Amino acid sequence: MFPVRLRALRQGRGLSLPGLAKELNKVMSKAEDRKNTGHQIGSWERGVNTPSYIEVVKLADYFNVSLDFLIGRDYDDFEIEDIFASNSRLRFNGKTLNKGDRNAVYGMIKGYLRAKYPPRDDEEQDPDQVTLPLE
Numbered sequence: 379m380f381p382v383r384l385r386a387l388r389q390g391r392g393l394s395l396p397g398l399a400k401e402l403n404k405v406m407s408k409a410e411d412r413k414n415t416g417h418q419i420g421s422w423e424r425g426v427n428t429p430s431y432i433e434v435v436k437l438a439d440y441f442n443v444s445l446d447f448l449i450g451r452d453y454d455d456f457e458i459e460d461i462f463a464s465n466s467r468l469r470f471n472g473k474t475l476n477k478g479d480r481n482a483v484y485g486m487i488k489g490y491l492r493a494k495y496p497p498r499d500d501e502e503q504d505p506d507q508v509t510l511p512l513e
Contacts, residue, residue, distance in 0.1 A: 384437065
């Protein structure tokens with residue numbers, strides 16, 4: 379999956395292999411880091427060679443994606459409470475949600491689901507649980 383995602387990210391930016399190498403060389407972390415080449419990146423995209431962890435981090439930073447995304451890890455099942463409780467920055471339509479926004483959106487989702495799927499009489503209900511602690 380890494381080769382496919384790397385190629386898609388590179389082509390999405392309209393970069394050639396040497397062009398991406400040049401961009402990565404601009405963001406090298408230390409002077410002693412080896413310079414990237416177009417040939418090297420092409421071998422990563424073909425799956426012939428595997429980049430080092432340092433190279434993968436540089437790629438993720440350059441493309442502003444997570445390491446999980448870059449290496450092909452997908453998450454198909456999310457618990458919404460976990461997302462809202464995390465310290466991750468949440469955005470919607472380019473706007474970052476502050477603490478108040480997060481609480482409000484979480485409350486709306488929870489209210490919607492309570493109305494759509496009311497608890498059965500035999501299920502325990504916790505009337506005190508209204509908000510999710512986000513700190």
